[in-house]
Amino acid sequence: MQFKDVIGQSHLKSELTELMRENRLAHAMLLLGKEGAGGLPLALAFAQYIVCEKANSVPKDPGPSLFGDDLPEVQPEVLADACGVCPSCQRAAELAHPDIHFSYPVVTKKPVLRR
Ligand SMILES: [Zn+2]
Known part of the structure; x- marks a missing residue:
């Protein structure tokens, strides 16, 4: 889902993408x-946006200039949405990405027996 x-x-959406753009993601978030x-x-x-390979790609550093000129600083490109086509997006869309975990509340009627 995008x-x-x-x-x-x-x-x-804009606040969440802003967190990514400024590299200020918390280790855990509760929505x-x-x-x-x-x-x-x-x-x-x-x-999906967090794990998207294209939304968070960092351009490669071109290295020093051949002529000693100062090159502009490389800024990471942060897209406003996940691409939806990269392997990470496809796994996330199938709810099968290894870095995305789901937890659900479990209510038991009987007390759990511990041995
Ligand atoms: Zn993607």
Whole structure:
């Protein structure tokens, strides 16, 4: 799922991409919203955006100039959305990317017996 597939929430999308652009991602984030507010699609799109190979590609350093000229500093290119076609995006879309983990609350009726 990509940001373009998430309805609305444009301010959150831009804030999340801004975090990537400024390299200020926290080690963990909790997206909390009311049921039906689109929190899960936004989280899935953000997870895919984080692992996308093209959205977060850093151009290769061209190295020193042959003539000793100062070259412009290489800035990482940060796209506004995941590409949707790279292998990481395809795995994320299939919910099979090894770096994206899902956890769900489990409610048991019986107490768990520990041995
Ligand atoms: Zn991608």
